[in-house]
Structures are given as structure tokens and as C-alpha cells.
Amino acid sequence: MAREISYQQAINEALRQEMERDPSVLVMGEDNAGGEGSPGERDAWGGVLGVTKGLYPKFPDRVLDTPISESGFIGAAIGAAAAGMRPVAELMFVDFMGVCFDQIFNQAAKFKYMFGGKAQTPVVIRTMVGAGLRAAGQHSQMLVNVFTHIPGLKVVCPATPYDAKGLLIQSIRDNDPVIFCEHKLLYGLKGDVPEESYAIPFGEANVVREGKDVTIVTFGRMVHLSNEATAELAKAGIQCEVIDLRTTSPLDEDTVLESVAKTGRVVVVDESNPRCSIASDISSLIAMKAFGDLKAPIEMVTAPHTPVPFADSLEDLYIPGPAKIRGAVERVARYH
């Protein structure tokens, strides 16, 4: 039965249900319970924003606090996965990939291929992405594109509580390494989520809004900002089709190309920096495979080629918003 819960609660519920179902599922990360070794309470934090709160009392042997030692424990999660467990490790902020990336892209991503198919690494790395919390340059990036570039990794970016639960359950059951990107501004977002367990398959984009005039391809928090933009555009007579990719690897090319065949006009919205991004990747895909369908040049709405700034006046400019999306859609719609 569905009831309204938050994106954060949906993630917590997915973890709990999978830990109940499968004793090989472990949760580990900095302060994932919290208070380890301290005189006060255990489960003091449940992760820095409380996403894993309440799991430790239910599974005291399978929720592991770690030292602040990302190479150590992300690598340990990967090693444990290769040795038969299903660890879900939390890389608190995706920006910290810089101190543990070797374990992810040189080890986890390559085991299966380098070892001639004779290994599998069912690890999930949950990580917080995105700007908007005034968290500045080292706690606000997307970097989804960096992981998407690596063969052997799967990359998941849920936009809604429903998807967060279903995609996380699929991630845990999946036999390949998965980078699960949780947008920090979506944690409080509420939506209908079934109580029972369910998995959403990877590589199936979600058409969140149908329209005949312009296709908007996006993912993560930008799905919501794109939806906001389309409401006003509809009043102006422009019907947008909004596609939420859900997973950037694997990528649902068919849904994108089918929509472009219908509209012939495309805006790709991506919170990342523009170069070598998901936006540029989708744009090149469309240019290569749907050139004949295009009635206008493809537009990309992205962050600028800068680090994420701190001051609110700058960060608000940095993040692609409904106004920029609207402008791009209008230009594409008017193009002859």
C-alpha cells in the first residue's frame, strides 16, 4: 500500500527491507550509526544527514561505522563484495571520490573484465550529489558524468521517493558495482511510496510528462526544475515532453530517440558542468542517431564551467533553474 514518505525515508526503508531479506547486505560508512566508541548513545547520527538512522538498532552487526578513511572502507566494501557479501557503502559527499577513486574505477569497475568474467562485485556506493545547500566547492558537485564514463560501473540518479526506493533495491540486488547518487536537496521531498518491496529495472527512463513540441531530457533534481518550467511553457502554448533518465549507465537511448522522433526539438538539462557531461553525451547521441528528426539545434542547460560557488547570490546563478530552462525551450521551439 502506498503512503507519502520522503526521499530520505524511502532510502532508509529500502536499506531496511533488503537487510531483512538478505543477511549478506551490510551498511557501512562514516557515522552510519554514529557514536561508535563514544560515551554517549549509539546510532547517534545515522549518517551525516540521518539517512541510515534506525538501522543500527535493528541490525547491530551489519551497520558498521568507519574511520574517516574513504580509500580504506570503500575498498573494503569492494573487497567484501568480491568475497560474497553485498555491502552498501556510503561515500558521504561525492566530492570525496577524489580520495578513493582508485578503489572504484581501477578495482571494482574492472574486476569482472580483467579477470576474464570470473568475478563479480555486487557493491553499492551511496553518495550525496548536487548543489544548493551553500556547501561550496568541495561538497556540492554532481560528478555523475565521471562515473558514467567508466565501463563496469552502473550509475543511478533517482529523482523521486518512489524511484529512490525501487532503484536502491535494484542496486542492492544487482550483481555489478553501482554508484547510487542521492541529491541532497531531494531528501525532504515527499511522494507516494508503496510499503512493500519493489525493484525498478535499470536503463528504463521515465516519461514524467508527455508533450508534442519539445523534448526535455534530464535526471535528478533537474527533473523537478524542468517540470516547473513546463507549467509556464504550457500556458504559452509549448507542450514539453520531460524524460527522467533515472540511470545514466545503462542509458535508455530508445526512450530519448523515440521522443526526439516525435518532437524534433531537444533541450538537455544537467546540473553538472557542461564539458564532457551527461548533457553533452545525450546531445551527441541525438546528433548522431536522430539528426534527420531534428528541426532545431540541440540546447544544453547546465551549470557554467566553474567550481560551485559559496555565496547564495552566485550559487543560485550557478544552478540551472526554471528560467534558464524556459528560455532554452522557447528558443528551440521558435527555431525555423
Add this chain to the structure above:
Amino acid sequence: MTQLSKAQLLQAYRTMRTIREFEERVHAEFATGTIPGFVHLYAGEEASATGFCMHLRDDDYIASTHRGHGHCIAKGVDPVEMMAEIYGKATGSCRGKGGSMHIADLSKGMMGANGIVGGGGPLICGAALAAKYKKRGGVGICFFGDGASNQGTILEAMNLASVWDLPAIFVAENNGYAESTSSTWSVACDNIADRASAFGMPGVIVDGFDFFAVHEAAGEAVRRAREGGGPTLVEVKFMRYYGHFEGDAETYRGPNEVEKLRHEKDCLLRFRNRVTSSGEVQASELDVIDKDALALIDRAVAKAKADPKPKAADLLTDVYVSYP
């Protein structure tokens, strides 16, 4: 001192001799230009892999290094398949997709040679963590070099292993040089083992040319780990006989450095002298093993040369378990 049965002595000699024969032969074949890529040889270090892995079961894990052939053989990976892998053949341990630096066999608890210096430390913490959950007394051994001893991953892994009280053993194979740089310069303390106290674990130094010393120290560390006593750092001191990689001119070496080691320290020579002079094993029995090893490697090389390369279709397989 642990008493080894005659069968164990013969097994130890066979493993060390097989590794030596394998490496000497790869060295010779590489010089003819028939082996592609980068190859790093373990000759001279055989007592370490053998002395440790003799204490292990198939469900114990090891993580290895770019100098991994010896660890693979000692952990039970098939040398014939390994040779085919080094030649890039479809019949290789990794079907020709890994090569010398990535030979692995998870079914034997071999988590892979590793092209990244220090890459194995965190991984073996994971294997040891998994062993803890499986509650069958399994352990994990991370072999790493003096070069890797200065990598953050190894230091993080040792700390994590102690904090989580893991059945892990860290084996620092100090073979004198990281590439061309002496460990007497790159390691800031006198011994890598001195760092153990910083991570709350025992640190042991052992002569890596002495199989019996390694076997003894390894047995103690493995026993401790199996019984829930936590991790140990063992520094094995020796020197490699060949360069960092094949093709290394080794101008950084001292005069006659390796020649001297081969005559005065060699682990195989020392082993032979000891067990024959004690009367535990006849020289003729070791001679048979020498011949067996030679025949095995002859067969491995001949097969590797004749075996087929991977096919074009293999390029795209085994990236994922499933990918729509």
C-alpha cells in the same frame, strides 16, 4: 619451531621451484620478444609467497601486487593457465583480458595481482570482513611491497583492520627497491614493521631468504587471525633477482649484488642444504621435483605459444554481469 612433515617439505620445495622455473622462463622468453606488455618477476622472493600460502585454505583470500606470479602459484592458480594469460591467450586465467598484472582466481581465494601499488590493502580488509561474517575462521593476506608501504591505501587498510579487528595479515615484501628507488631512502623509519605499533598490531621482521623463518612467522600471524586475535604486520626482507620490470637495465644495483645473493642467500639453495643435511629429504627427491617443474613450465610455454588469442567478439563481453 614448527615441525614440518616430509610431505610438507616436499610441497614447499615444489611450490618454490615451480615459481622459480616459471619466472626464469618468463625472463628468457621475454628477451626473445614473444611476451607482450609489462612483466615483473618474483624470482628470489619465493619463500615469502610459499611460506605464507602454505598456511591457507581455498576459502582464505590473498591480495597481490604487480609482482604477483609467485603469489598466484603459491595460492594454487594453475601455472599453465597463468602462462597462457601472460601470452595474452584465450585459454589464460583471465581469458587474455588481464595479463601478467591482473591474474586472479577467486575460486582459489586469489583476489588478483594488482597494477595499482597499494591497491590490495583495502580489498583484503573487505575479504577479511566477509570472512568474519562467514564465521568459518577464514583470513585475508595482503602482500605488498616496500613501495606500497608508503601508500595511503596500505596505511588506511592497516588502521581499518585494527579498528574493525579483522582477521587480516599485512605482508610487506621489502625487496630492496621500489622501481629503482631504494627502500632505505623511501621508507622514513628503519623498518616497515616499525609502523605496526602505530596501528595497534604486532610487527614482525623475517629473513625472506629463509623459508623456515617465513613459514614460522606466517603460521603465528595466521593462527592469531583465525583465532580472532586481529591483524599482524610481517616485514619480509630480501631482494628481487631481476629488475623492476623486464627490460630494466638495473644500473641502480650494487656491483654483483644479485650474483652474490644467488650464491649466498638463495631460498631454494638454502632449503635444499638444510633438508638434505638434516637427512629429512634425499637430494634425489628434490632433483625429481626440479625435473617436474621444468617439464611443467616447458609444457606451459609450448601450450601458451600454440593457444589461440581471444576473438574479436570477446572485446565486448564480461564488462557487466548484466547490462540492458
